[in-house]
Amino acid sequence: MKPIHVGLLGLGTVGGGTLTVLTRNAEEITRRAGREIRVVRAAVRNLDKAKKLAGELPLTTNPFDVVDDPAIDIVVELIGGLEPARELVMQAIANGKHVVTANKHLVAKHGNEIFAAAQAKGVMVAFEAAVAGGIPIIKALREGLTANRIEWLAGIINGTSNFILTEMRDKGAAFADVLKQAQDLGYAEADPTFDIEGIDAAHKLTILSAIAFGIPMQFDRAYTEGISKLTREDVKYAEELGYRIKLLGIARRAEAGIELRVHPTLIPERRLIANVDGAMNAVLVKGDAVGPTLYYGAGAGSEPTASAVVADLVDVTRLHTADPHHRVPHLAFQPDQLAATPILPMDEVRTAYYLRLRAFDRPGVLADITRILADRDISIDAMVQKEPGEGEEQVDIILLTHVTVEKNVNAAIAKIEALDTVAGKVMRIRLEELAAR
Numbered sequence: 063m064k065p066i067h068v069g070l071l072g073l074g075t076v077g078g079g080t081l082t083v084l085t086r087n088a089e090e091i092t093r094r095a096g097r098e099i100r101v102v103r104a105a106v107r108n109l110d111k112a113k114k115l116a117g118e119l120p121l122t123t124n125p126f127d128v129v130d131d132p133a134i135d136i137v138v139e140l141i142g143g144l145e146p147a148r149e150l151v152m153q154a155i156a157n158g159k160h161v162v163t164a165n166k167h168l169v170a171k172h173g174n175e176i177f178a179a180a181q182a183k184g185v186m187v188a189f190e191a192a193v194a195g196g197i198p199i200i201k202a203l204r205e206g207l208t209a210n211r212i213e214w215l216a217g218i219i220n221g222t223s224n225f226i227l228t229e230m231r232d233k234g235a236a237f238a239d240v241l242k243q244a245q246d247l248g249y250a251e252a253d254p255t256f257d258i259e260g261i262d263a264a265h266k267l268t269i270l271s272a273i274a275f276g277i278p279m280q281f282d283r284a285y286t287e288g289i290s291k292l293t294r295e296d297v298k299y300a301e302e303l304g305y306r307i308k309l310l311g312i313a314r315r316a317e318a319g320i321e322l323r324v325h326p327t328l329i330p331e332r333r334l335i336a337n338v339d340g341a342m343n344a345v346l347v348k349g350d351a352v353g354p355t356l357y358y359g360a361g362a363g364s365e366p367t368a369s370a371v372v373a374d375l376v377d378v379t380r381l382h383t384a385d386p387h388h389r390v391p392h393l394a395f396q397p398d399q400l401a402a403t404p405i406l407p408m409d410e411v412r413t414a415y416y417l418r419l420r421a422f423d424r425p426g427v428l429a430d431i432t433r434i435l436a437d438r439d440i441s442i443d444a445m446v447q448k449e450p451g452e453g454e455e456q457v458d459i460i461l462l463t464h465v466t467v468e469k470n471v472n473a474a475i476a477k478i479e480a481l482d483t484v485a486g487k488v489m490r491i492r493l494e495e496l497a498a499r
Contacts, residue, residue, distance in 0.1 A: 063096065063097040064097070065097060065099065066135050066378075066382060067134050067135050068084075068099060068100065068101045068102065068134065068135070068136045068137075068138060068375065069101070069103045069104065069128035069131060069134040070104040070105070070138050071125050071128055071129075071137060071138065072104075072105070072106070072140035072142075073104050073106045073115060073116060073121075074140065075363075075364045075367075076140045076191070076364060076368055076371065077104070077138075077140040078115050078364060079363075079365045080101075080138065080372060081101055081115065081116070081119070082364075082368065083368045083369065083372050084099060091376060094376055095375075096379070097379060099372075099376070099379055101119060102119075102131075102134065103119070103120050103122065103127070103134065104119055104121055104128070105121070105123065105128045106121055106122075106123065107123065109123060125146065126150070129153045129154045129159070130157060134159060135159060135160065135382065136159060136162060136375060136378055136379075137150075137151075137159050137160070137161050138161075138162045138163070138375070139154075139161060139162070139165055140163070140165075141165075142164075142165055143167065143168075144167060144168060144172070147163075147165055148168055148172050148176075151168065151187075152175075152176065155179045155180050155185055155187070156179070156183065158183060158184075158185060159185060160187070160188070161176075161185070162187075162371055162374040162375055162378065163187065163189050163191070163192060164189070164367055165189075165192060166189075166192040166265040166266050166269060167265050169189050169192050169269055169279070170265040170268040170269055170279055170281040171265075171281055173189075173269070173279040173392075174278050174279050177392040177393065181392070181397055184386040186378050187392060188377060188378055189269070189374070190370040190371075191367050191370035191371045191374065192266070192269060193266040193269050193270060194217070194219055194345060194357070194359070195343060195359070195360050195366045196360050196361075196363075196366030196367060197343055197344075197345065197357050197358065197359040197360075197361065197370075198357070198370065198373065199217075200269075201373070202347070202355070202357060203273045203274055203394065204390060204393075205390060205394075207347065207349050207352060208394065209349075209351055210349030210352055211349065212348070212350075213315055213349065213350060214313065214315065215270060215274055215312070215313050215314075215345060215348065216310050216313075216327075216345070216346045216494065217263075217266070217270065217310065217311045217312075217343070217344065217345035217346065218308050218309065218335065218338050218343055218345075219266040219267065219270075219311050219343055219345065219361065220257055220262050220263040220266075220309060221340075221360075221361045222249045222250045223258055223260075223263070223289050223309040224308065224309065224338065224339070224340065224341060225240075225244055225249050225340055226250075226258070226289065227289060227292070227297070227307055227308060227309065227326075228340050229244075230292070230297045231298075231301060231306065231307075234294055234298065236294055237289070237292055237293070237294070241258065249341055258289055259286065259287075259288030259290060260286040260289075260309060260324040260325065261286060263286075263309060263324045264281065264284040264286045264311065264324045265281060266311060267311030267312075267322065267323075268280060268281040268284055268322070270311070270313060271320065271322055274313060274394075275315065275320055275401065276393065277320065277401050277403055278393075278400055280405055284322045284323065284324060284405075285322065285323040285324065285325070286324045286325075287323075287324065287326070292307065292326055293489075296491065299418065299446075299458075300328050300491075301331075302446075303328075303444065303446070303460070303462065304331055305328040305330055305331060305416075305493070306328070306329055306331050306336040306337070307326050307327065307328055307491065308326070308327055308335070308336065308338075309324065309325070309326055309327070310325070310326075310327040310329070311323075311324045312327070316406055316410075318406060318410065319404040319405055319406040319410075320403050320404070320406060321405075321406050321411050322406075323411065326492075327492050327493065328492070328494070329494060329496055333496050335356060335496065338358060341361065341362065342358065342359065342361065343359065343360070343361025344357065344358040345357045346496060354496075408468055409467075409468050409469040410467065410469070411468045413466075413468070413492045413493065414462065414463050414464055414465050414466070414493040415491070415492055416460065416462055416489075416490070416491040416492075417460070417461040417462075417471075417475070417490055418458060418459070418460050418488070419458075419459050419461075419478060419484055419486075420457070420458060420484065420486055421456060421457060421481075421484050422455055422483045422484075422485070423454075423456065423457045426483075427459075427484075428447070428459070430483065431459070431478055431484075434474050434477045434478055435461075435463070435474050438466075438470040438473055438474045439470060440466045440471060440474055441463065441464045442461055442462070442464075443462045443464050444462040445459070445461050445462070446459070446460045447460075448460075462493065463493075475488045475490060
């Protein structure tokens with residue numbers, strides 16, 4: 063059987079890893095796929111830099127040379143960003159080529175358009191590498207858990223932020239110091255905004271939620287809050303109370319719609335996902351039949367991500383000649399069966415909370431605070447008042463609430479901050495038990 067011909071767009075970290083894995087494991091991959099998968103061309107920015115890795119592989123600086131090459135069956139898009147990636151992917155589809163991509167930004171923002179075009183043309187778009195690097199979470203949700211009604215999922219899906227939070231906890235370091243360390247180690251970009259403000263995680267959560275619940279991609283409706291305002295005091299207090307702080311992407315079915323949110327979260331330290339440290343990723347998925355399942359591994363890096371790219375290439379190769387109507391749908395559900403379930407506004411989300419405030423050490427302060435909370439139907443699960451330092455008139459008060467509605471907490475925080483006895487802003491971090499029930 064003739065080989066499947068692949069064209070690479072990008073030969074950087076992931077593209078280079080993909081070429082390496084395909085070459086090193088060629089025999090094993092051919093045995094699995096049923097035919098050879100052969101890279102026949104690559105588009106790169108810098109020819110001189112790429113030649114050492116590429117060897118005899120034909121190179122071009124014009125990506126449309128790859129997309130429009132009639133000899134290529136599958137285009138692998140690894141250049142990232144929105145443009146020209148979107149234009150290249152759409153052109154490849156128009157040319158009747160299958161597409162494999164690791165571009166979470168592109169899939170989250172333009173996935174609906176891309177999948178519709180692919181469906182109309184009878185080609186496949188595979189994107190396992192777009193979420194959680196080498197962890198096969200897309201395949202697990204789309205195929206392995208297909209018997210289940212997914213109830214919720216929660217993921218540590220940004221390695222940079224997880225590295226920062228781990229270092230803050232282990233070393234008691236300040237956020238700014240650990241961020242600089244992450245940049246020096248290459249975990250964080252010079253502009254780390256996408257990582258530390260939760261945008262990268264929101265791209266990935268958008269993709270996961272679409273597959274889990276059979277809804278269109280809705281990145282613009284995802285609530286996004288990063289870790290840049292976290293202090294080492296909060297990390298320490300959480301630890302003292304038996305919790306770890308992680309940046310989580312959470313998608314959950316609720317009565318009135320679907321929660322879609324990324325934010326720092328307290329998790330009980332006994333949960334497995336709370337012990338995922340460093341730059342590692344993990345996704346916890348709760349299905350009605352299977353219960354909770356956990357997927358753990360490297361969320362980035364050359365060969366871990368290439369592992370997912372090559373797995374997609376094998377899948378596409380196996381189904382290359384299959385009837386398009388009998389392939390696994392892009393978002394797990396048949397395209398005409400996607401639901402119009404609304405995404406809940408953050409104000410309507412129900413969860414528990416960690417609240418830290420700085421108050422004057424005077425009689426009646428706690429009574430005022432608890433009254434404000436009670437007026438908004440917020441019950442307290444635990445409360446800790448720290449001892450004042452020498453010569454200090456103010457103390458830290460930490461409150462853990464039971465599950466309540468976000469808008470009630472926001473209203474209570476505004477009232478508490480208006481008290482003369484409270485100094486500055488109230489720190490609010492959401493809390494999730496992530497229990498099996």
